[in-house]
Amino acid sequence: MINHLKDDISFDKILVIGLGQLGLPVAKYVKEKGFDVYGYDNNQLTMDNAEKQHGIKKIENFRDVDVFMICISTHREDDISSPQVDGLMAITRKIAKEASNGKLVSIESTVPRGTTRKMFEILEHRFHVVHAPHRWYALEEDVHGVNQLRVIGGVCDCCLRTGIRFYNGVEHEERSDLEYYSGTKSYRSLHIPMYSVSTVELAELSKIIENADRYLQIAFAEDLYMFCKANRISFAELRDAVNTKWNVNILEPRDGIGGHCIPKDTRMFLETSEIKSKILIAAQEVDKNYRKYIEGMIKDLKQINH
Ligand SMILES: NC(=O)c1ccc[n+]([C@@H]2O[C@H](COP(=O)([O-])OP(=O)(O)OC[C@H]3O[C@@H](n4cnc5c(N)ncnc54)[C@H](O)[C@@H]3O)[C@@H](O)[C@H]2O)c1
Incomplete structure (x- = not known):
């Protein structure tokens, strides 16, 4: 799908939403890479812990955020084996209401097929939306941590291009690392290898x-x-x-x-x-x-x- 959003946005202020088992290591990694990182979690204790123990600043409002990395839970509170995406939809409505148009929204939580596109609809096509599902593994964080190879899919071509640029710094998949480092444009990125797929549903x-x-x-x-x-x-x-x-x-x-x-x-x-x-x-x-x-x-x- 092609849409008309500009895809040369800068990535300065990053917000990690959901600072649990997955989101906290993600926020710490993004911070290590030199970005201005903020956190948001609806559990006050979790937010306080991330701020006090790991220096993840609490966000005041969503207005100036460049990238939203969504890592919230997708199970029912009373039954961890039952899928539930209500929290994701609520956070999407909050982004749609408060954030500036044209920014990048990346869903890292695991979601059922069709969820990312629904979120894109809630965001009224005003944001770049990608799904980059996580493979983080708590018991082997050193080898299977935040920066391991991951799949990425975008709702539109410009979403995918923007997502890839944020995650691993290359403008196009074909561009080699050499071009990236020696090129005139050098992008700040997370340096995570990404495997792109043709549709966001395939990534899901x-x-x-x-x-x-x-x-x-x-x-x-x-x-x-x-x-x-x-x-x-x-x-x-x-x-x-x-x-x-x-x-x-x-x-x-x-x-x-x-x-x-x-x-x-x-x-x-x-x-x-x-x-x-x-x-x-x-x-x-x-x-x-x-x-x-x-x-x-x-x-x-x-x-x-x-
Ligand atoms: N933990 C893993 O090893 C792992 C690995 C790969 C993928 N995932 C996926 O990542 C997602 C998160 O998993 P997790 O293990 O971090 O879960 P978790 O329960 O440890 O953490 C989720 C966090 O999200 C917060 N949250 C929930 N709803 C919210 C909302 N509406 N607004 C703000 N914050 C909200 C919770 O307070 C909690 O701190 C899930 O979809 C999971 O399937 C997890």
């Missing part, structure tokens, strides 16, 4: 499919574990043996598929698909059975030790 899907794929792999490990138990076979020995093959990686089942990303994102995929993936529905059933199975095992162990 890429993230939830990543996590749906992980869901399937874990569910298969759970299924295999229950099979082994029923047949008195050592799961660990079988897994080690199978994993000696170069293209196989059976995971450990552990205590069920948890957290606020993998189950929620799998549901995002299922709930927004006209044709539901049968294999994912079966995987959800496997996980439910596995949890019951583990609970039963723990109960039995407690009775034996009593």
Whole structure:
């Protein structure tokens, strides 16, 4: 899609919205890169902590912000595995009302297909809007942190160009790093490698499919574990043996598929698909059975030790 917004905007004042598990490291990274960084979180304690412990300044109003990086939660407060984008829509309405036209809005939160375009509509096509879903991983932040390779999609061509310029400094994908550093125009950027896709919906899907794929792999490990138990076979020995093959990686089942990303994102995929993936529905059933199975095992162990 082509729109008429100017795409040579400057990136000076950056606002990270949502300073939780993802947003705080993002804000710290952006600060390290020398930008003027502000934060906004509807939880006062979270905001105070970001300000006092990490020097992320509290924003007074959205008027002069050049880039909005949205990192807010996309699950229901009372159920972390249920997707909910009400908060995202509320923040979009706030940006539409308070911010200056032509700025960049980047959605880093994980969202169901179609969400970014809805936000673009709320913003009345007055902003550049990209989706750059995150792959940040808390347990391996040094290798899978803020600056790892990411997918990016824009609502319009100029949105994508502006987004890529902000994230990795190049004006066009074809431009080499050499041109960027030696060129007359040098852009301040986050220096994050980005993989651009042709539509913003594809960027949305890429993230939830990543996590749906992980869901399937874990569910298969759970299924295999229950099979082994029923047949008195050592799961660990079988897994080690199978994993000696170069293209196989059976995971450990552990205590069920948890957290606020993998189950929620799998549901995002299922709930927004006209044709539901049968294999994912079966995987959800496997996980439910596995949890019951583990609970039963723990109960039995407690009775034996009593
Ligand atoms: N944590 C991860 O490892 C990770 C990795 C990749 C993607 N994500 C995605 O990033 C998003 C955020 O995840 P998280 O782990 O940081 O969640 P989180 O719950 O730790 O933090 C979210 C923050 O957003 C704030 N918030 C919620 N609604 C708000 C609103 N309307 N206005 C302002 N602030 C608001 C909350 O107070 C909270 O501090 C989710 O979509 C998640 O799926 C997370």
